[in-house]
Amino acid sequence: MAAKRNSAATDAPETLPVPTEGTALALDPRLSKRVESVIPKKRHEALKWFGWGYNDSQFYGQDGIICFRGEKYPLGGCELPSFTKWVEDKFEMKVDQTKPFPQLPKSYPRPVDNAPFLRELKGSTKVDFSLEGIDRLVRCHGQTLNDIYSLWHHKFRRIPDVVVWPRCHDEVVQLVRLAHKHNVMLLPYGGGTSVSGAITCPQNERRMICVLDTSQMNRLLWLNKDNLTVCFESGIVGQDLERVLREKGLTVGHEPDSYEFSTLGGWVATRASGMKKNVYGNIEDLVVRVRMVTPSGTLERECSAPRVSCGPDFNHMILGSEGTLGVITEVVLKVRPLPSVRRYGSLAFPNFEQGVLFMREVARRRCQPASVRLMDNEQFMFGQALKPEKSWWSSFVDGLKQRYVTAWKGIDLNEICAATLLFEGVEKEVQRQEALIYEIAAKFKGFPAGGQNGERGYVLTFVIAYIRDFALWQGIVAESFETSVPWDRCSLLCRSVKQKVVSECQKRSITFYTISCRVTQTYDAGACIYFYFGFRCLDVANPVELFEAIEHSARDEILSCGGSLSHHHGVGKVRSHWYRSAVTDTGSALYSATKKHLDPKNIFALGNLLPEEKEDAQPKTEGALLSASTTPPKAKL
Numbered sequence: 251m252a253a254k255r256n257s258a259a260t261d262a263p264e265t266l267p268v269p270t271e272g273t274a275l276a277l278d279p280r281l282s283k284r285v286e287s288v289i290p291k292k293r294h295e296a297l298k299w300f301g302w303g304y305n306d307s308q309f310y311g312q313d314g315i316i317c318f319r320g321e322k323y324p325l326g327g328c329e330l331p332s333f334t335k336w337v338e339d340k341f342e343m344k345v346d347q348t349k350p351f352p353q354l355p356k357s358y359p360r361p362v363d364n365a366p367f368l369r370e371l372k373g374s375t376k377v378d379f380s381l382e383g384i385d386r387l388v389r390c391h392g393q394t395l396n397d398i399y400s401l402w403h404h405k406f407r408r409i410p411d412v413v414v415w416p417r418c419h420d421e422v423v424q425l426v427r428l429a430h431k432h433n434v435m436l437l438p439y440g441g442g443t444s445v446s447g448a449i450t451c452p453q454n455e456r457r458m459i460c461v462l463d464t465s466q467m468n469r470l471l472w473l474n475k476d477n478l479t480v481c482f483e484s485g486i487v488g489q490d491l492e493r494v495l496r497e498k499g500l501t502v503g504h505e506p507d508s509y510e511f512s513t514l515g516g517w518v519a520t521r522a523s524g525m526k527k528n529v530y531g532n533i534e535d536l537v538v539r540v541r542m543v544t545p546s547g548t549l550e551r552e553c554s555a556p557r558v559s560c561g562p563d564f565n566h567m568i569l570g571s572e573g574t575l576g577v578i579t580e581v582v583l584k585v586r587p588l589p590s591v592r593r594y595g596s597l598a599f600p601n602f603e604q605g606v607l608f609m610r611e612v613a614r615r616r617c618q619p620a621s622v623r624l625m626d627n628e629q630f631m632f633g634q635a636l637k638p639e640k641s642w643w644s645s646f647v648d649g650l651k652q653r654y655v656t657a658w659k660g661i662d663l664n665e666i667c668a669a670t671l672l673f674e675g676v677e678k679e680v681q682r683q684e685a686l687i688y689e690i691a692a693k694f695k696g697f698p699a700g701g702q703n704g705e706r707g708y709v710l711t712f713v714i715a716y717i718r719d720f721a722l723w724q725g726i727v728a729e730s731f732e733t734s735v736p737w738d739r740c741s742l743l744c745r746s747v748k749q750k751v752v753s754e755c756q757k758r759s760i761t762f763y764t765i766s767c768r769v770t771q772t773y774d775a776g777a778c779i780y781f782y783f784g785f786r787c788l789d790v791a792n793p794v795e796l797f798e799a800i801e802h803s804a805r806d807e808i809l810s811c812g813g814s815l816s817h818h819h820g821v822g823k824v825r826s827h828w829y830r831s832a833v834t835d836t837g838s839a840l841y842s843a844t845k846k847h848l849d850p851k852n853i854f855a856l857g858n859l860l861p862e863e864k865e866d867a868q869p870k871t872e873g874a875l876l877s878a879s880t881t882p883p884k885a886k887l
């Protein structure tokens with residue numbers, strides 16, 4: 251989504267060191283420049299301190315109707331009567347626009363001091379830093395429900411004590427050395443979009459916590475047009491990266507739903523997945539080479555050859571390291587020429603099972619378009635509700651009526667589900683793909699439902715992220731969770747997890763809730779499933795604990811159905827309970843040994859992956875105890 255750029259971020263001297271690559275002839279040194287970012291150094295000047303996205307974009311209530319403001323998005327300035335009705339029916343509540351919005355705290359947690367560290371930071375480096383409360387607060391968390399709820403209710407006991415903004419690899423090397431020397435905890439911070447608790451400050455850390463904000467390390471370092479590779483610093487934000495490349499007729503094609511705000515370093519550190527992975531690959535397919543600064547030295551592959559057989563691949567040690575091993579500073583990525591054609595489509599299926607069979611067949615024949623996503627009925631209806639007055643539900647139905655009126659017979663609107671499609675490539679290839687996809691869909695009773703519906707589905711993705719804050723404001727807690735699963739367990743897992751959530755809600759007398767799922771990625775061997783869950787919590791004392799207890803049960807169910815701990819959100823702190831059993835004791839010992847070698851003083855003590863020992867853990871309430879299993883379930887091979 252286009253946004254005004256931040257020129258303040260361009261003031262760094264251009265004398266910063268620039269690594270070179272390959273044959274100098276293929277390189278254009280003029281390219282090495284800081285990118286004007288849409289996100290200012292003082293993030294809170296453009297982004298909400300208390301939730302998701304831009305300050306000027308949000309859902310709000312007016313005369314009992316839900317509206318959306320924010321000119322960067324197509325729903326900007328729209329009233330949403332259907333969505334209002336959906337909320338009223340689902341949660342039996344009216345929009346209450348008189349509810350207060352959260353207020354910034356009047357004071358911030360007292361910082362832990364480490365005078366020798368600060369003295370040396372000021373004296374022997376040129377790294378900019380801040381001790382201001384607001385700079386510390388906005389970087390103490392990611393985007394989990396728990397994070398946002400804690401912010402709204404001023405619950406964070408521990409926030410960073412100092413924020414630093416290095417501008418290049420060498421400054422990171424200096425900072426890591428300093429932190430190691432003075433035993434300061436370092437927390438690499440990219441876009442702050444983590445949904446695993448990965449950047450939430452460990453609440454029991456007694457050392458000074460220094461957040462290393464990568465936003466000022468966002469240069470395009472070089473571009474090699476012969477090899478179609480590009481090197482960026484790790485702090486570049488997704489939309490900036492794509493904009494710069496687009497100007498040169500190129501794209502990386504990595505578009506996670508958070509790409510407006512998440513960074514290249516964050517993608518690598520979490521093993522992110524983008525919606526167009528079918529054409530461009532997931533982040534691990536796109537990375538050619540990556541540099542990570544650790545207290546024991548810099549870890550990187552020596553050359554940019556496309557594939558090497560040279561023992562275990564240490565790029566994969568860095569991918570998914572979740573900030574616990576070091577700071578990723580520079581990444582070499584593959585680029586592709588921009589596609590000449592980009593076309594949307596959509597399909598309707600009589601029920602979810604037919605839709606899954608269609609997805610499976612598309613994967614079997616390896617003919618996935620850039621993106622194909624299947625929504626269940628609940629999510630489909632929710633998507634329809636999110637239309638401005640008189641728009642696409644009517645056009646959707648009309649479209650179907652006009653073209654497929656006879657085929658509609660026998661389709662139950664309580665069962666219908668839909669897939670959205672995005673095709674990219676050259677015209678001929680896109681036409682071939684479209685024909686094949688619609689032919690396969692027909693075998694599973696699927697109907698084309700128009701490009702406009704498909705486009706809306708993708709565009710809405712960026713707006714949907716704003717709903718959670720509105721829901722919380724109104725007294726609904728909601729969040730998504732995801733997994734990946736082999737094909738033969740896909741439908742079973744979707745059904746079982748939804749049933750589990752329903753029964754957990756009933757057990758806890760939660761009457762008003764929503765649980766839905768979608769298949770978002772397909773592979774040869776299985777798929778990625780996304781669940782959305784929310785419930786009305788107006789009279790609940792500890793809604794987040796309750797939510798987490800139910801989510802915990804849902805994760806147990808996912809694992810016992812043969813699903814993974816995570817397809818792309820990562821482990822962080824939220825899923826660390828299951829990490830050891832997911833990778834075996836031997837695997838977790840290997841990770842610990844690696845960490846000990848790279849970071850002997852544990853300065854990257856984020857507490858991700860393997861849970862930290864809890865020194866003063868609070869006793870759990872009944873809601874949490876009800877479902878917190880001690881032995882994580884395991885699926886058979």
Ligand SMILES: Cc1cc2nc3c(=O)[nH]c(=O)nc-3n(C[C@H](O)[C@H](O)[C@H](O)COP(=O)(O)OP(=O)(O)OC[C@H]3O[C@@H](n4cnc5c(N)ncnc54)[C@H](O)[C@@H]3O)c2cc1C
Pocket residue numbers: 392393437438439440441442443444445448449464484485505506507508511512513514515516517518519520521522523524525571572573574576577578579715818819820856858
């Ligand atoms: C609305 C929404 C939609 C999302 N959609 C997707 C999606 O489609 N696909 C997907 O994969 N994820 C998605 N996510 C999750 C999140 O955006 C990703 O995990 C993303 O990769 C995080 O990047 P970030 O720059 O925000 O990292 P942060 O949140 O800042 O950090 C995440 C982790 O990476 C570490 N880290 C960050 N930068 C560095 C660095 N330079 N060196 C070392 N460690 C570092 C941090 O320490 C932390 O452990 C979504 C999240 C939200 C809120």
